[in-house]
Amino acid sequence: MKGLIFDIKEFALHDGGGIRDTVFFKGCPLRCVWCHNPEGLSRERELYIRKARCTNCGLCRTPCNHPDCAPFGRCLHICPQNLISVAGQEWECDALAEHLLRHKAIFDETGGGVTLSGGEPLLQADFCEALLLRLSGKVHVAIETSGYASEEHFWKVISKCDLVMMDLKLASPTAHKEFTGVNNDPILQNAKRLQKSGKEHLFRIPRIPSITDTEENLRALAEIAGESPVELLSYNTMAAAKYPNVGREFSRRIGKTGFEGDPTKFFQNAVCRK
Amino acid sequence: MNQELYQYYIVDRAHRALRKPLGRDLGAEFASAGLCPEERMCRRFEIACAAETPAIMPFEKIVMRRSISALPDVFTEEEWETIKKDPYIHELGYVSNLSPNYEKIICKGLLAVYEESSKYQKRVIDALLGLCDRYRAEAEKQGREDLAEIFGRVPRQGARNFREALQFFRILHFFLWLEGNYHNTVGRFDQYMYPYFKQDMDAGIYTRETALELLEDFFVSFNKDSDLYVGVQQGDNGQSMVLGGLTPDGTDGFNLLSELCLEASCELKVIDPKINLRVSKNTPLWVYEKGTELTKAGLGFPQYSNDDVVIKGLERLGYDHEDAVNYVVAACWEFIIPGCGNDIPNISGVNFPLLVDRAIRAYLPTGGDFEGLIEETRKNIHAECERKIPLFKNVWFVPSHLMDLLRDGKKYNNFGFHGCGIASAADALAAVKTYVYDEKSVSAERLISALDANFENDPELLHLLRYEAPKMGCGKAVADDLGFWILDTFADALDGKTNDMGGIFRAGTGTAMNYLLHARKVGATADGRRAGEAYGTNFSPSLFAPVPGPLTDIESFTAHDLTRTMNGGPLTLEFDGSVFQNPDTIRKVAMLVKHFIDRGGHQLQLNTVDLDALKEAQKDPEGYRQLVVRIWGWSAYFVELDKEYQDHVMARQMYSV
Numbered sequence: 011m012k013g014l015i016f017d018i019k020e021f022a023l024h025d026g027g028g029i030r031d032t033v034f035f036k037g038c039p040l041r042c043v044w045c046h047n048p049e050g051l052s053r054e055r056e057l058y059i060r061k062a063r064c065t066n067c068g069l070c071r072t073p074c075n076h077p078d079c080a081p082f083g084r085c086l087h088i089c090p091q092n093l094i095s096v097a098g099q100e101w102e103c104d105a106l107a108e109h110l111l112r113h114k115a116i117f118d119e120t121g122g123g124v125t126l127s128g129g130e131p132l133l134q135a136d137f138c139e140a141l142l143l144r145l146s147g148k149v150h151v152a153i154e155t156s157g158y159a160s161e162e163h164f165w166k167v168i169s170k171c172d173l174v175m176m177d178l179k180l181a182s183p184t185a186h187k188e189f190t191g192v193n194n195d196p197i198l199q200n201a202k203r204l205q206k207s208g209k210e211h212l213f214r215i216p217r218i219p220s221i222t223d224t225e226e227n228l229r230a231l232a233e234i235a236g237e238s239p240v241e242l243l244s245y246n247t248m249a250a251a252k253y254p255n256v257g258r259e260f261s262r263r264i265g266k267t268g269f270e271g272d273p274t275k276f277f278q279n280a281v282c283r284k
Numbered sequence: 285m286n287q288e289l290y291q292y293y294i295v296d297r298a299h300r301a302l303r304k305p306l307g308r309d310l311g312a313e314f315a316s317a318g319l320c321p322e323e324r325m326c327r328r329f330e331i332a333c334a335a336e337t338p339a340i341m342p343f344e345k346i347v348m349r350r351s352i353s354a355l356p357d358v359f360t361e362e363e364w365e366t367i368k369k370d371p372y373i374h375e376l377g378y379v380s381n382l383s384p385n386y387e388k389i390i391c392k393g394l395l396a397v398y399e400e401s402s403k404y405q406k407r408v409i410d411a412l413l414g415l416c417d418r419y420r421a422e423a424e425k426q427g428r429e430d431l432a433e434i435f436g437r438v439p440r441q442g443a444r445n446f447r448e449a450l451q452f453f454r455i456l457h458f459f460l461w462l463e464g465n466y467h468n469t470v471g472r473f474d475q476y477m478y479p480y481f482k483q484d485m486d487a488g489i490y491t492r493e494t495a496l497e498l499l500e501d502f503f504v505s506f507n508k509d510s511d512l513y514v515g516v517q518q519g520d521n522g523q524s525m526v527l528g529g530l531t532p533d534g535t536d537g538f539n540l541l542s543e544l545c546l547e548a549s550c551e552l553k554v555i556d557p558k559i560n561l562r563v564s565k566n567t568p569l570w571v572y573e574k575g576t577e578l579t580k581a582g583l584g585f586p587q588y589s590n591d592d593v594v595i596k597g598l599e600r601l602g603y604d605h606e607d608a609v610n611y612v613v614a615a616c617w618e619f620i621i622p623g624c625g626n627d628i629p630n631i632s633g634v635n636f637p638l639l640v641d642r643a644i645r646a647y648l649p650t651g652g653d654f655e656g657l658i659e660e661t662r663k664n665i666h667a668e669c670e671r672k673i674p675l676f677k678n679v680w681f682v683p684s685h686l687m688d689l690l691r692d693g694k695k696y697n698n699f700g701f702h703g704c705g706i707a708s709a710a711d712a713l714a715a716v717k718t719y720v721y722d723e724k725s726v727s728a729e730r731l732i733s734a735l736d737a738n739f740e741n742d743p744e745l746l747h748l749l750r751y752e753a754p755k756m757g758c759g760k761a762v763a764d765d766l767g768f769w770i771l772d773t774f775a776d777a778l779d780g781k782t783n784d785m786g787g788i789f790r791a792g793t794g795t796a797m798n799y800l801l802h803a804r805k806v807g808a809t810a811d812g813r814r815a816g817e818a819y820g821t822n823f824s825p826s827l828f829a830p831v832p833g834p835l836t837d838i839e840s841f842t843a844h845d846l847t848r849t850m851n852g853g854p855l856t857l858e859f860d861g862s863v864f865q866n867p868d869t870i871r872k873v874a875m876l877v878k879h880f881i882d883r884g885g886h887q888l889q890l891n892t893v894d895l896d897a898l899k900e901a902q903k904d905p906e907g908y909r910q911l912v913v914r915i916w917g918w919s920a921y922f923v924e925l926d927k928e929y930q931d932h933v934m935a936r937q938m939y940s941v
């Protein structure tokens with residue numbers, strides 16, 4: 011079985027305990043206006059061109075015979091600055107598991123492991139499940155998910171993970187639809203299931219100025235989170251830089267000011283992180 | 285922290301403007317008087333001591349700073365030309381890169397060694413004491429009874445307590461520089477100072493805080509005159525301090541003083557002394573966490589070295605166990621022995637990419653197989669070592685009376701060769717193996733014609749070799765194995781070779797400034813490096829290797845045994861400052877370092893780089909005077925570096941969150 015992966019980051023510092031590798035699954039059913047991984051949205055492989063440094067020398071537009079360049083209309087093997095790549099690499103499940111297990115020694119030494127992230131890993135639930143079958147029992151596996159998935163997909167994956175880090179974005183269904191493109195009902199359902207399951211978990215709230223980071227929303231999310239541990243993540247504006255690289259436009263809907271004061275006070279069990 | 289002291293010496297550096305030149309052309313004076321080198325060194329020392337004016341600031345506890353600026357040479361230029369014709373002159377000709385035995389003199393005092401000293405040494409001691417007495421008089425004049433009492437005791441007699449020992453060290457170090465020696469290292473400070481420190485701590489004379497404050501005062505003293513101690517670039521001054529490590533009785537030497545030294549450095553954020561931390565498999569994580577706190581400060585140290593590997597490696601080279609256990613580092617990372625070591629660990633360097641390039645160009649057109657190319661490379665490495673070895677005969681140093689007083693004979697007289705551009709050389713071989721031999725997708729003619737044209741005729745080949753080919757540091761066994769094969773071959777080529785001082789030759793993994801200098805001597809290379817582009821520093825991936833992350837980097841550079849190439853030269857990891865956000869991420873970096881050591885890595889340097897700040901600093905140097913970067917084995921203020929050194933720092937592979 012094959013999965014589409016757009017990055018594997020070694021020594022990921024904020025994706026769980028110990029030293030970890032994070033695998034980024036390509037494709038996401040949401041379209042959060044603040045998303046900082048625009049190359050993880052589409053379920054297809056796509057060109058990624060670091061446009062800021064392009065000198066428009068034109069070399070990549072000269073016709074070539076490489077079979078792997080054909081779908082993209084650009085030559086991938088010529089840019090003198092290596093600005094062109096393809097976001098999305100197909101991995102055989104066995105190969106990916108083996109690749110990740112290379113670092114097993116340091117994962118074990120440090121209480122670390124592997125984190126599945128994206129995009130949305132649950133969009134490739136079957137592949138995730140197959141990968142987990144090869145990893146669980148050997149390394150600690152965490153998952154970062156939007157929670158937007160059918161009960162079946164959600165359950166078969168998270169039940170095999172050691173730690174679940176799930177986003178909570180907006181409590182209001184209309185606002186959720188407006189800013190992420192989807193209804194939050196499946197997410198809220200899955201959040202409840204997660205809480206009931208007894209799985210080690212953590213809710214993460216991206217603090218997007220004027221969108222999620224309002225007193226009203228924070229209070230409402232605090233209700234949903236209940237006793238569960240919560241991490242409030244501050245937003246960094248670096249996200250916009252990558253959008254042109256995949257031919258997308260960054261939303262201008264993010265405001266400047268967020269909630270002022272300590273947002274953890276609404277929650278039973280929350281911490282802030284930069 | 286003592287703010288006044290910091291402001292005066294580190295920020296304003298007001299004292300530097302007060303310095304005066306000696307105003308004499310001593311070389312010419314000595315030449316016309318027909319003086320011998322011994323007399324010249326002695327006389328210059330006397331003149332300099334007499335010309336020095338004691339200066340004591342009310343806010344400093346550890347005193348002595350230079351009031352005369354640069355020392356005039358003891359020989360004229362013409363004389364140097366004649367001198368250089370016969371013996372081999374290393375670098376500037378003055379004694380450098382030694383780790384003196386401070387401990388002995390600090391303990392006994394200078395009077396105790398006076399009688400056994402040579403007539404020149406006696407004169408040197410007299411001149412030294414003369415200036416110290418004037419410091420005492422100045423202290424009395426200023427009503428500084430504390431200092432007057434200390435100078436009443438040291439350096440004539442041995443130190444009785446921690447403060448006297450620190451001042452004694454400062455005196456010795458100050459005069460070693462004034463004698464004209466350079467890269468005067470600090471050695472195992474936390475070991476030889478510990479008895480004084482412990483005694484005073486046990487007696488309740490200091491609390492942890494007051495001891496730290498005194499130590500900071502002492503650390504500042506390394507920075508008072510460091511602008512006069514220039515090496516290749518400002519900051520390259522060899523004031524390396526070594527902390528922790530195995531002791532001769534087999535215990536771990538890391539103690540409370542080691543810990544306070546890390547803290548002092550962390551608080552002051554000054555580039556001297558340069559901190560080195562000796563660790564081993566048994567070092568607990570909290571020590572690495574302390575070290576990482578210092579890494580976070582952005583000074584480019586501590587540099588770590590692995591006792592498990594280094595001691596074994598030095599013993600393998602013939603060092604006695606009791607000496608190997610005491611190893612320290614020279615100015616950068618070369619392993620040397622304090623006291624009895626007389627090694628020249630940086631006498632030369634081998635330019636591996638050049639040797640590989642020659643092999644490729646000579647051998648590929650013959651149509652032989654890859655084994656043949658390897659054999660050709662092996663021959664080149666051996667031939668280059670054999671060509672170089674006889675160049676270093678009859679080495680002569682300008683005599684150095686005070687330094688000799690601080691030495692315990694010259695037991696080890698080994699010469700070290702740096703090994704430069706290992707990754708670029710390995711990558712070039714790996715690329716040829718992959719594309720010319722295994723895949724046969726690139727012909728020998730095409731490769732050589734592209735190299736000749738600096739790839740301008742073949743951008744596709746450039747892309748392939750530069751960005752797609754297997755590279756050392758990227759977890760590709762073909763490149764990593766070739767890198768270690770080069771090291772082994774290098775060690776073989778020097779194995780059993782001796783110099784005319786009875787010493788051997790040591791192979792190393794460092795570059796020093798050769799990552800720029802050697803790189804200029806070869807055109808475009810088969811790893812996709814264009815003509816004129818630099819190599820990576822020391823034992824690190826090439827600048828454009830697509831390293832997947834620090835774990836793979838570490839795994840690649842510890843893939844095989846390193847004990848045969850024990851001259852020194854670290855793997856360097858560069859981190860974005862954001863990596864050190866909180867105790868949790870600091871802990872993770874500490875774990876990474878521990879992993880490197882546990883895997884048998886020999887030496888590691890970690891740098892914190894803020895690329896945006898570096899860019900700004902290039903535009904606005906005045907606004908960034910305190911911004912520090914690590915160069916190849918030492919740290920410097922970024923704005924004081926030449927641009928090509930600045931640019932290299934900015935081009936290195938960096939890990940971020």
Ligand code: SF4
Binds near residue numbers: 071092093
């Ligand atoms: S080859 Fe590179 S620099 Fe040239 S136009 Fe294409 S992307 Fe831009």
Ligand code: SF4
Binds near residue numbers: 038046130190
């Ligand atoms: S759920 Fe995550 S990956 Fe998907 S669009 Fe939102 S922020 Fe991006």
